[in-house]
Amino acid sequence: MLHLFAMLVAAFTGILIFAGGLVTSTESGLSVPDWPNTYGYFMFFFPLEKMVGGIRYEHTHRLIASTVGFLILVLAAWLWRAETRRWVRRLGYLALAAVITQGILGGITVLWYLPDPISIAHASLAQIVFCLTMTIALATSPGWKRAYAANGPAPDDLMLQRVAVVTTGLIYLQIVVGATMRHTGAGLAIPDFPLMFGQLIPPHWDSKIAIHFAHRAGALIVSLAILATTGHVLYHHRSRRELRRPALLLLALLATQVTLGALTVLSKKEFIINSLHVVTGASVLVTSLVLTLRAHRSRFAGAVGSRVRFTPGPTIRTRPTVSPLETTRDHG
Amino acid sequence: MHPLLRLLACAALSMAVIGAACGGGASEESTASKTAAPVTNPVDPNTASAITGVVTLQGTPPSNPPINMGSDPYCMKLGAATTPVFVVSDDSGLENVFVYVKDGLGSLKFPVPSSPVVLDQKGCSYSPRVFGIQVGQSLDIVNSDETLHNIHALPMANREFNRGQALQGMKYTTTFTAPEVMLPFKCDVHKWMNAWVGVLEHPFYAVSGKAGAFALAGLPPGTYTIEAWHEKLGAQTQQITIGPKESKKISFVFKV
Numbered sequence: 001m002l003h004l005f006a007m008l009v010a011a012f013t014g015i016l017i018f019a020g021g022l023v024t025s026t027e028s029g030l031s032v033p034d035w036p037n038t039y040g041y042f043m044f045f046f047p048l049e050k051m052v053g054g055i056r057y058e059h060t061h062r063l064i065a066s067t068v069g070f071l072i073l074v075l076a077a078w079l080w081r082a083e084t085r086r087w088v089r090r091l092g093y094l095a096l097a098a099v100i101t102q103g104i105l106g107g108i109t110v111l112w113y114l115p116d117p118i119s120i121a122h123a124s125l126a127q128i129v130f131c132l133t134m135t136i137a138l139a140t141s142p143g144w145k146r147a148y149a150a151n152g153p154a155p156d157d158l159m160l161q162r163v164a165v166v167t168t169g170l171i172y173l174q175i176v177v178g179a180t181m182r183h184t185g186a187g188l189a190i191p192d193f194p195l196m197f198g199q200l201i202p203p204h205w206d207s208k209i210a211i212h213f214a215h216r217a218g219a220l221i222v223s224l225a226i227l228a229t230t231g232h233v234l235y236h237h238r239s240r241r242e243l244r245r246p247a248l249l250l251l252a253l254l255a256t257q258v259t260l261g262a263l264t265v266l267s268k269k270e271f272i273i274n275s276l277h278v279v280t281g282a283s284v285l286v287t288s289l290v291l292t293l294r295a296h297r298s299r300f301a302g303a304v305g306s307r308v309r310f311t312p313g314p315t316i317r318t319r320p321t322v323s324p325l326e327t328t329r330d331h332g
Numbered sequence: 333m334h335p336l337l338r339l340l341a342c343a344a345l346s347m348a349v350i351g352a353a354c355g356g357g358a359s360e361e362s363t364a365s366k367t368a369a370p371v372t373n374p375v376d377p378n379t380a381s382a383i384t385g386v387v388t389l390q391g392t393p394p395s396n397p398p399i400n401m402g403s404d405p406y407c408m409k410l411g412a413a414t415t416p417v418f419v420v421s422d423d424s425g426l427e428n429v430f431v432y433v434k435d436g437l438g439s440l441k442f443p444v445p446s447s448p449v450v451l452d453q454k455g456c457s458y459s460p461r462v463f464g465i466q467v468g469q470s471l472d473i474v475n476s477d478e479t480l481h482n483i484h485a486l487p488m489a490n491r492e493f494n495r496g497q498a499l500q501g502m503k504y505t506t507t508f509t510a511p512e513v514m515l516p517f518k519c520d521v522h523k524w525m526n527a528w529v530g531v532l533e534h535p536f537y538a539v540s541g542k543a544g545a546f547a548l549a550g551l552p553p554g555t556y557t558i559e560a561w562h563e564k565l566g567a568q569t570q571q572i573t574i575g576p577k578e579s580k581k582i583s584f585v586f587k588v
Binding site: 027028029030031032033034039040041050052053054055056113 | 403404405406407479482484492494495496498519520521522523
């Protein structure tokens with residue numbers, strides 16, 4: 001039940017990111033000038049018939065954000081009451097602190113007329129909140145608790161662990177660059193795709209073109225990293241369902257995301273496409289995170305009996321071990 | 333401390349931060365300080381001169397873009413509308429051009445009118461779309477619509493503000509502390525709503541009206557740089573010298 005609730009919270013967080021994408025894509029961030037009230041109304045009592053124009057996006061974003069905040073509060077309390085693993089409980093507290101900070105950042109950015117650093121921090125912290133809720137959902141899942149033991153002990157593949165961590169880090173960095181591009185108005189600084197002003201490298205530069213270029217170059221780097229991670233999984237761990245499925249999903253999301261990125265430019269930032277690009281980017285991030293955490297499962301407490309050190313090729317060597325994360329109270 | 337209490341304390345602290353962050357008030361009066369201004373006009377009425385003229389558009393004016401007001405049922409029922417970028421008379425007179433004395437007044441200081449300038453949000457558009465105001469003069473921003481608006485000023489030299497007006501009849505009064513030509517306004521609720529104000533330290537400005545006509549009256553004799561600004565076509569300047577009690581005509585021609 002806790003896992004289902006955590007899944008619900010994570011799903012709502014994803015929806016919230018999409019709603020936030022709609023706010024920036026429609027440039028509605030300042031259509032409600034006050035905060036936390038809405039045009040002087042207590043936000044939950046704001047009349048529906050007054051939700052017109054840009055207010056529809058901004059106020060809906062605030063309502064969903066409040067819902068997510070409340071859900072995370074319940075989740076943290078639930079974890080505190082029912083969860084035996086200290087690190088999972090701490091994740092709940094951290095998610096609560098992050099979502100509260102996120103709300104404050106959202107308010108400040110409205111009251112201060114969308115200063116770029118605050119807006120970028122708001123967009124970047126949203127991804128952290130999504131990662132935290134997804135990690136809680138994963139850690140409370142039956143599969144994680146069983147250490148994915150249906151196919152034998154989870155592999156301890158150092159190469160996969162490293163490449164997955166790097167990939168997830170690169171994806172997050174790419175999202176931060178994307179947020180910088182959105183909030184500095186550099187989304188169409190390079191107006192064509194796949195070329196840039198008709199060339200492989202922009203023939204002239206300014207700060208916006210540089211940010212936009214960094215996002216495109218970042219997309220290439222992230223794509224290679226994802227291909228490396230998923231390729232490694234599919235080549236060496238095809239039989240491990242818990243790794244194969246997120247790897248395949250990651251590939252599908254990557255293809256979708258690159259397509260949406262191109263369409264965002266070609267459609268001159270059509271707001272639905274633009275917002276889908278935002279939420280798909282977040283989905284790429286959390287999928288990579290799930291794959292990364294599962295690749296590290298053998299290093300968490302509760303791994304089945306032993307850690308299986310993976311070596312490339314057909315040979316798998318098993319050695320008994322005690323997880324460094326294991327504590328007297330923790331399991332998994 | 334018990335973990336639950338710690339959790340609650342954190343939540344309470346955060347709420348306190350939120351409360352502090354959301355401070356501010358619902359005051360409808362801007363706190364911007366007014367610039368000290370003389371009480372009397374320094375221009376001798378016996379030598380006061382005038383510059384009159386006309387702004388014209390050469391070429392076929394582009395059609396004004398239609399406005400999609402579908403995002404607000406109230407605005408939509410007002411009927412089809414276009415953004416009045418090019419308002420051109422039959423004899424090519426161009427309306428909504430801000431004409432003002434850009435340079436030539438030296439250190440003269442002028443009294444600030446006691447009557448406010450009114451910017452109305454009516455029919456889901458700003459009225460007037462282009463206007464002028466003196467530094468320190470009151471600007472009354474009113475909402476005559478049965479829908480809500482936010483009035484968002486985007487200045488470079490003055491203080492930015494963004495005020496919500498949820499109800500018909502609401503008024504917000506503000507002043508500007510520094511000259512700025514032009515200072516844009518927009519409504520973030522209704523993306524098509526835009527207006528521009530020219531903020532000056534003197535009263536010598538006008539907005540071209542029907543047939544593109546304008547008049548700058550009560551000027552002291554001297555040599556002036558006159559600028560004409562249009563929201564799409566940019567600005568043009570001319571120099572002109574006028575003597576005592578003289579009236580001269582100039583014309584600005586914008587090309588498309």
